[in-house]
Amino acid sequence: MQAGFHARNNERDQPENREKEALSEDSTRRGVDESLRFGFGRNWQAFIEEQFSESRVRASQEHLLATLRLPSLAGLSFLDIGCGSGLHSLAALRAGAQQVTGFDFDHDSVATSLRVRELAANSDPRWSAEQGSVLDRARVELLPKFDVVYSWGVLHHTGDMWTAMDNAVLPLKSDGVLYIALYSSDQYVDPCAADWVRIKRAYNQAGPMKRRWMEWRHAWRVCAPQLRRFEMPWTTIRNYGSRGMEFWTDVRDWLGGWPIEFASYTEVESWAQRRNLRIVNAVLGEGCTEYVLANLASNAQWRCEEARRLASLQSLPGPFVRGTGFEWIAQVPELAGESDSSATPRASRLMMYDRDRPVGLCHFMHNHIARFGGGRFSHWISSVRFSTPDGSDPNSDPSRWRYCREY
Secondary structure: OHHHHHHHHOOOOOHHHHHHHHHHHHHHHHOOOHHHOOOHHHHHHHHHHHHOOHHHHHHHHHHHHHHHOOOOOEOOEEEEEOOOOOHHHHHHHHOOEOEEEEEEOOHHHHHHHHHHHHHHHOOOOOEEEEEOOOOOHHHHHOOOOEEEEEEEOOHHHOOOHHHHHHHHHOOEEEEEEEEEEEEEOOOOEOOEHHHHHHHHHHHHHOOHHHHHHHHHHHHHHHHHHHHHOOOOOHHHHHOOOOOOOOHHHHHHHHHHOOOOOOEOHHHHHHHHHOOOOEEEEEEEOOOEEEEEEEOOOOOHHHHHHHHHHHHHOEEOOOOOEEOOOOOEEEEOHHHHHHOEOOOOOOOOOOEEEEOOEEOOOOOOOHHHHHHHOOOOEEEEOOEEEEOOOOOOOHHHOHHHEEEEOOO
16 A cells, blocks of 8 residues: 555645545536535544444454355455445454555545554554545556455445446456445435435535434434334344444434445446456345455356355246235245344345346345336245346246345
């Protein structure tokens, strides 16, 4: 990192001001209003001061390794693009990474990462964090190659998401993995992505009182499904965050995150294919959808994993019963112990396949499957509730529909 970002910064008299000026000029060209850009770093500073704990680091570490399907990161290098609070960099270090490099456009985020590095990692020399923009291709090209390139909930806030994604691939080793989390247009349908853009703009234009009101209104939306089931949401709020985050920090992060873009599973899949990458794991979350991408020709771990999945495919049992709207229902009572439920809403590892191709993302709300279709599905209790990607009747060709029990 020092050889890349420091070298360029030393050529500038005032690197922070020049960086902001360059971003402002580029943002104007792309139609992004820089005056509304959310200060993520200030949010992360407050989170670290008030909510940081070893349990949150462990939660983040466990989620990182589970998604990558690795026992540890021993011997691997890890690049954290948009390192934010530094929590995930610390989690990677604790997971055994040989080298952890983080950078963030936001200076407050960099300062917070360095503070966490000092307090929780004793300023471990294997971990560095600096200021830099993923949109600066020339600077990103100066970085060494990494085994894991990680960017959680960042690239869609740059104002030029697809360019940011292109640049994120540059420092990836040929056999490495790209682990990114993006806001999904498959998930955000009620309100839709365009409405969320409007809401986020309004939040950043609002005064303190209106912002608090919008935060409570969003919290109500998140908790409403539990309340409708006569469940109290307080336990969820108190124990929130598989990655170690805190509920209200994420509420402010979500509403304030500007600029903002969304991507569908199909769009990410098409983008990946053009770069010889494959989506090898995908996790639909409450906020971001997580993608792990790899080149199967070069990455032995995920090539073997894909071969195992294809070998394990079983036919989805029909005939399929018509639900409402686009929804169809297949009964799989033998998998009930591995399914999603009210108590474990994201427990299932089942993946539906259209012949040899994964359909996309699991864990969708049933009314979204019925209303919007598009391949959305859910493994719920003793059934698979699904929609076909093309809206066709699955009974017209039952052999198309298969499943992998442990994707």
